[in-house]
Amino acid sequence: MKNGNHSPWGTIQHVDCGNRGLFSVSTAGHGGLAISLARAKKELSAKLFARAIIQGGYAWFEEDCDATLVFHEKPEWFKLVYKQEMLEVVSESAARLYQEYFGT
Secondary structure (H helix, E strand, C coil): CCCCCCCEEEEEEEEEEECCEEHHHCCCCEEEEEEEEEHHHHCCCHHHCCCCCEEEEEEEEEEHHHHHHHHCHHHHHHHHCCCCCHHHHHHHHHHHHHHHCCCC
């Protein structure tokens, strides 16, 4: 994964490498998480994997919405790409945005 590659949101302008197949990417107008398909299939729930955009060997999760579900399931991944103090904000956003996912 590198600048100039394509994401579901356009050409990647910035990449933060997390760890072994986990990336945070930014484009001119948007961004999200890219998780290698092998890692996503192995480590994410089937329910969450079903929400991914599959493209170019990665499972993609939009930064403002579905990425919050990734960090809900895998909070330890958060510190790989973001500042730890933001995790509570992300968890609250996930609960508010995806009541059907949490069964409420």
